[in-house]
Amino acid sequence: MMKNRWAVANSIYIIVLFLSDLFVMFLSLKLAFYIRVNFFADFFPTLNTSAHKYYWILFLTSIIFLFEKIYFTRYDFWSDTKRIFKGLFISFVFVFTVITLTKMSQEYSRxxxxxxxxxxxxxxxxxxxxxxxxxxxxxxxxxxVKVVGNSDLVDELENELKDNWYFGYNLCKKKFKMVILISKNLEVEQFKRLIKIYSKKTRNVYIIPYVYHLDFTHADIVDYFNVRLSTIHLENRLLSYKNIFIKVFFEKILVLCILPFGLMLHLFMIILIKKDSEGKVLFKQKRLGLKGEKFSCYKYRTMYENGDEILKEYLSKHPNEVEYYEKYHKYQNDPRITKIGKILRATSLDEFPQFFNVLRGDMNLMGPRPYMISEKEKIGKYNQDIILDVKPGITGLWQVSGRNNLTFDERVQLDKWYINNWSLWMDFVIFMKTIHVVFSKIGAK
Structure with a gap:
């Protein structure tokens, strides 16, 4: 009975999502027709056809969505959106190709x-x-859903599934329809036995492999049929010249688009900082860049000019802050920070002048944060060979992954993961999340 109830619920869920997307595309078509006729009539030839002539595009896009498994697998919001964008892009290219290469070009409005x-x-x-x-x-x-494993990843994943409502999962120990097996810290034979046990209880078994720090969605699977083996081709994606070119190309375009807004924001910041405290508007500090080369990293000044004297007096009264700094490389309550500086730091707007570093070629928009010179040894030799092989960024995974609660080592691991598994889509998600973080902090203020 339970099995049938779940099958019915899942079928209804898939049908509702499919019909909803079809309806939204229909609505988009009608709205596009209205905009085209009423707002762009003076710029383009008169539209002599009705919207129903374009209905075949809706069904084409729906079929592509089905092949992308948008309705059959529960992804998080960003993975779901990535597949939607991909489906729409494929549909767009196909439609334009058909219209351009046939006589239909005269009948359809591009x-x-x-x-x-x-x-x-x-x-x-x-x-x-x-x-x-x-x-x-x-x-x-x-x-x-039941999560099975013997490591700290179990708690981490369970918290994500509990907090991320977009999945639509309930954590359950007994009456489960899906199992996620985490291989970390499990012996090979033990892991095989768990797969055998849970494969009999449900056909929905998902496995997080031993090398969980790698994103296999970008990997190529090569099959050696004669010996019944498969290999997974992996690469440090941000060390590829092709990927570096793609990243730089799109970031330069984005920076140029933001530049007019950035100039207005910069003038506004000059006024606020000057009014709040005496001193220079900009602050520059030597940081580690590409190949470990030092460069001047620009930020808005967020501290008082006599900050060192203020800090010395504060630490003498609060020795616990020294221990906190050793772990997190920052103070809980830094007395050197000005009133406007606290807002700038909370929203990360103090790093906005680093757009100049991007234009100058010292940094990227997205990437590992520029480490201080004194932190080089703490990064570790092996990690240096990965992290310092790419340009640092204004924003990155650290900023959008709860940076205030992360230790220095956790920050290093995030930077390594970003470099190993980089994609243009990842940069897009980081950029969107950074905007959300900035505006949510501004709203909180």
């Missing part, structure tokens, strides 16, 4: 199609997020 896809890129992920929020309020649509 401007209309572009507007449709731009609307769909925004509306489909947004509507799906809202719909899942509603559906997962009902336990009927949630999946019972």
């Amino acid at each position: 401007a209309f199609i572009i507007i449709f896809y731009l609307l769909a890129i925004f509306l489909i992920p947004t509507s799906k997020r809202i719909l899942k929020r509603i559906l997962f309020k009902f336990n009927f649509f949630r999946i019972n």
